[in-house]
Amino acid sequence: MCTKYFVRTPEFILPPWDLITFNYGLHDGSDTNHSYVLGLSSIADQLLETVFNDSNKLLYFMTTIPGGAHSVPGEPVSPSDQRVIELNSLAVEIMNKRNITYVDLYATMEKCGVSCYSCKPHCNAVGYEYLVKHAIVPGIQKMLKSPSVKSSDNDVATKTTKTFSPQFELNRLTAYPTALCLDGSPGAYYTYQQENVDSWLIYIEGGAWCFTAESCANRAKTQLGSSLTYPKNFSRDRGHGNNPVLLGGITSGNCTVNPTFCQHNVVFVKYCDGASFTGSTTNFDLHYRGFDILTAILTDLKVKHNINAASEVLLTGGSAGAMSVFLHADYIHESLELQPGSKFGAVPLSGFFLDRVNVYDEPVYHGQVMGMFALANSSAGLPQRCVAERPNDPSSCIFSEHAYNSMESSIFVVDSTLDAYQIPCILGRNGTGQTWANSTCGSARGYENCTKVSFFSSLFFLRFFH
Numbered sequence: 001m002c003t004k005y006f007v008r009t010p011e012f013i014l015p016p017w018d019l020i021t022f023n024y025g026l027h028d029g030s031d032t033n034h035s036y037v038l039g040l041s042s043i044a045d046q047l048l049e050t051v052f053n054d055s056n057k058l059l060y061f062m063t064t065i066p067g068g069a070h071s072v073p074g075e076p077v078s079p080s081d082q083r084v085i086e087l088n089s090l091a092v093e094i095m096n097k098r099n100i101t102y103v104d105l106y107a108t109m110e111k112c113g114v115s116c117y118s119c120k121p122h123c124n125a126v127g128y129e130y131l132v133k134h135a136i137v138p139g140i141q142k143m144l145k146s147p148s149v150k151s152s153d154n155d156v157a158t159k160t161t162k163t164f165s166p167q168f169e170l171n172r173l174t175a176y177p178t179a180l181c182l183d184g185s186p187g188a189y190y191t192y193q194q195e196n197v198d199s200w201l202i203y204i205e206g207g208a209w210c211f212t213a214e215s216c217a218n219r220a221k222t223q224l225g226s227s228l229t230y231p232k233n234f235s236r237d238r239g240h241g242n243n244p245v246l247l248g249g250i251t252s253g254n255c256t257v258n259p260t261f262c263q264h265n266v267v268f269v270k271y272c273d274g275a276s277f278t279g280s281t282t283n284f285d286l287h288y289r290g291f292d293i294l295t296a297i298l299t300d301l302k303v304k305h306n307i308n309a310a311s312e313v314l315l316t317g318g319s320a321g322a323m324s325v326f327l328h329a330d331y332i333h334e335s336l337e338l339q340p341g342s343k344f345g346a347v348p349l350s351g352f353f354l355d356r357v358n359v360y361d362e363p364v365y366h367g368q369v370m371g372m373f374a375l376a377n378s379s380a381g382l383p384q385r386c387v388a389e390r391p392n393d394p395s396s397c398i399f400s401e402h403a404y405n406s407m408e409s410s411i412f413v414v415d416s417t418l419d420a421y422q423i424p425c426i427l428g429r430n431g432t433g434q435t436w437a438n439s440t441c442g443s444a445r446g447y448e449n450c451t452k453v454s455f456f457s458s459l460f461f462l463r464f465f466h
Contacts, residue, residue: 019143020047023061024091036087040094048098049174053304059143060095060102061136062088103139105131167233168192168247168268171300178280179296180287181272182216182225187293190268191305192236192253198311202267202332203251206319206351208421210274211368213375216286219274227272236266250316250347261314267307269297269321276324278398279376291381294328298335308336312343315409319421322351326400327383329409345410348400352415355399356426358444364429373398383407 024040044060051057063084088106095102112130168190173179179187207224210216219225236253247268248257255262273279273290280291301307315332317325325348333344358364372378373395386397386406396402404411421441430443 017051017057019057019059019140020051021059021061021140022047023063033086033090037090037094040091044094044098044100048100049172053169053171055099055101056143058100059139060091060100061139062091062102062104063106101139101143103135105135108135167235168266170230170232171304172227173293173296173300176292176296176300178289178292180289180292181227182210182220182274182286182288183228184285184287185227185272187272187289187296188227188230188270189297189300190234190266190270191301192266192268193305194263194265197263197265198309199264200267200307200310200313201251201261201264202269202313202315203247204269204277204315204317204321204324205271206317206321207271208320209276209369209372211372211375213283213286216274216288216375220286223270223272225272225274227270230270250349264314265305267297267301269294269317271321271324273376275372275376275378275381276320276327276398278327278373278378278381280380281377283375288376290376294324294332294381295335298332302337308338310336310338310342312345313338314345314347316347316349317351318349319351322348323353323400324351326351326403326407327381327398329411330383330385330407333409345412346407347412347414349414350416350419350421352400352404352413352419353422354401354426355396358429359427360444365426369398370395 022043024043044058047058048055084106088104092102092104108131109127111134112127169192171189171191173187173189176187181187210219210225216225223229236247236251247266248254250258250261251266251268252258253262271277273288273293275288275290277290277294279288281288307313313333313336315325315329316322325346329346336344338344353365355366355369357366378398379394382394382397383403383406385408386403387394389406390396390402397406404413425441428442428444429440
């Protein structure tokens, strides 16, 4: 499949095409229906990704004359004609499903009459001129002038009405060469966008971190390190993929459950870099490109979804995604380039991971995070105000508490004093007898007795906010 070489530069950046036309089928009549649908669907999907899912930049020309040597437009349908008609009907279903305009050249040729009788299977000059005048030029002109194309008696270009999907739709960052998941697949995000709605909620997915090259290599085989198995769409209040994620609570579309934000547009930022969107490097076959992914998403949202015209944007996320909110809220706010008078706020959910020793005063969690910092070159994605305020220890800005102290964006922190991750995985990690990087949650000696852990955990957050 060579599509990318025709629609992108060698660096895989999309040129400023106004319209891309394509065709598939004249010489594929021997295909089974199944293989034909797979082939054309794959081409259509790749082209949609290339034009940022803007179907108004694509125009499909359907097959004209069947391959039979005696086929003549307007005469009784031969087996060859029937096969092309069948393929064209499949093509119509494929294009309608993707909201792509199509021009039915076969139906146009049927109106040509005796002037086109020498088309066996290809047209003479008169036939080609007829196609150009009555189908090709009108189809292209209407696409360039208007996003809505209707049929007329003079040509047979058609288009389904463009609608906003009631589902989360996948946006792959194929036009951004460095926005890569750990395994090298393109970073991605989902959008749930409604017509005439200018309030947005951006939710950053969580999923812990990988602290070593080995654990990152294992992570790269999952949806937390690869976008290869991401579904194209899913319902707003239903899980997706092989490992379902229930987007409820603050992202829910149920106004009984979520009365404040149920009618917002939603961006679901997929997490596939393992370092809370801070990295910008490649080591061997692993791509630590989280900050590149985040930067690409913010650009893509402005180009494709006009998010910079939003009246309000709420940034949120859970766990490692909430830590990303602390780290990147100011950067995201500035990058969105919102209009004067618009509102922006942040609500991180359970992401205030403190830089603390374990119950035996060993800096296990600190050591793990610093290992991740070096592995992913996380200096690229640190909050810059924090770095300026801590010139002697800029790497500490990767911890939520230090990023929080330097934030300028409005923020409302939601976290539990008895956090289900921090108690076993920061206080309760073992620091001796194994490398800190591979230390497991709850492995501290005597952790099962909970006595000292319970005492420290009850004061864990209170000590910080006192």
